[in-house]
Amino acid sequence: MNINTFFSPTKIMAIVNLTSDSFYDGGKYHSLEDILQDVECKIEQGADIIDIGATSSRPGAKVIAQKDEWSVLLPVLKKIRNKFPNIPLSVDTYWSETAKNSIAEGVNIINDISAGSIDNKMFSTIIKLNVPYILMHMKGLPEYMQNNPNYTNVIKDVSDFFEEKVLYFTNNNFNKIIIDPGFGFGKNIEHNFLLLKNLSHFKKFNLPILVGLSRKSMINEVLNISPNEALNGSTALNTVSLLNGANILRVHDVKEALQCSKLIQMYNSI
Numbered sequence: 001m002n003i004n005t006f007f008s009p010t011k012i013m014a015i016v017n018l019t020s021d022s023f024y025d026g027g028k029y030h031s032l033e034d035i036l037q038d039v040e041c042k043i044e045q046g047a048d049i050i051d052i053g054a055t056s057s058r059p060g061a062k063v064i065a066q067k068d069e070w071s072v073l074l075p076v077l078k079k080i081r082n083k084f085p086n087i088p089l090s091v092d093t094y095w096s097e098t099a100k101n102s103i104a105e106g107v108n109i110i111n112d113i114s115a116g117s118i119d120n121k122m123f124s125t126i127i128k129l130n131v132p133y134i135l136m137h138m139k140g141l142p143e144y145m146q147n148n149p150n151y152t153n154v155i156k157d158v159s160d161f162f163e164e165k166v167l168y169f170t171n172n173n174f175n176k177i178i179i180d181p182g183f184g185f186g187k188n189i190e191h192n193f194l195l196l197k198n199l200s201h202f203k204k205f206n207l208p209i210l211v212g213l214s215r216k217s218m219i220n221e222v223l224n225i226s227p228n229e230a231l232n233g234s235t236a237l238n239t240v241s242l243l244n245g246a247n248i249l250r251v252h253d254v255k256e257a258l259q260c261s262k263l264i265q266m267y268n269s270i
Contacts, residue, residue, distance in 0.1 A: 003132055003176050007208040007247040010261045013090065014039075014047035014254050015214070016080075018072050019056040032079055039080055043087055045254040049109065050084075052076065053092030057113050057185070059146040059217075066095040073098065074105070081106040090134070094118040096125035103129050109178075113138055113185060115165055123168065132176040133169075134210055137161050139186025149186045155198045158182075166205055178248065180210040184217055192218040196237065199244035211241040212250035214257075235260060243267075 016039060018029065029035045039050055054072040055064050073091065081089065090109035091102040096119045099110045111134040116122040118141070126133045137158045139149050151157045162179050169177055179202060181195045192213070202209055213219070219233035220226060235256050238249050242264040251257040 003178070003208060004206070007178070009265055010242060010246065011048040011248045012046060012254055012257050012261065013049040013051050013210070013212075013248050013250040014042040014045075015250060015252050016042070016050055016052045018052065018054040018076060032076065035076055036079060036083055039084060039087075042254045043084060046258040047087070047254045049088045049090055049248075050080065051090040051092055051109075051111055051250060052080070053111075055093065057092075059184075060143060062143050063094075063118060063141065066097050069093065069095060070098050070101060073102070077102060077105045077107065094122065096121040099125055100129065103131055108132065109134065112136065113182070114141075115161075127169070127172050127174045130174070130176065132178060133174075134178045134180055135162070135165055136180035136185065136210075137182040146186070146188075149188055149191065151191060154187065154191045154194050155201055158195065159201065159204075162202065162205060166207070178208045178210050179205060180212060180250075183211065183213040189218055189221055192216075196240060196244065199241060199246065203245050208247040209245060210248040210250055211238070211246040213237050213241070214249075214251040214253065231256060239264065 016035065042050065052073065054069045088108045089106065090111045091098065091107045092111040093099055094112050094114040099122065102110065109132045110126060112122060113136045115135050115137065158181055166177060169175065181202065183192050183195065199209065214234045215227040215230040219230045219237060223233055231253055234253065238251065238257055238260045241249065242260060249257045249261065
């Protein structure tokens, strides 16, 4: 797979959150049938990728055991892959064993918020699996990442982080990397907006850039609203992300994100 070709034009990654305590949509599903209906709806609305997570990464969330994560994921993965055999699937996990098991169940992409910092076997596992890997920047762990995050220069610090990790992978002949600046993961409001404003800086890696800011606090705190009210703000910042070079939008709201993508494609074509 040529990963840059795969993510051109912009892809819409739809969030399917199996946790009960997510900051926005935790506990929305009451049955496996609810999950399948939601996936079907997201595909019909235009999702290119379904991203499935069974571990909360909201601020304050604790790391959970791999076996507990997998017990939630496995039955859902089997059903989704069986019902929707052609849709690319991503699994949001920081455990290498979950990554390996997920690929065996037909998953295509691994999305790791920790960039290998929680499970030191993750990088070697990804290289062996040879599947696309979302490398996200996070300062600290979700449990304490928002406790006064501090940077000397957030753009340089995040860029240096990617430089080091990408070099490791390329030295091991692996290039199926997608980079994610990690909006809201160990960043305050100013950090988030500086990263968004300077998103094009990360084009220097010549790798697809994923942006996930859907309904996050960088919207809610500025507008003094709840995540439930943040669709318009998400749409506005998704548009900025696309103008600044995003290749993948990870979103709760597929229809609106796809409309952004189509409009920006037209804007860029003129």
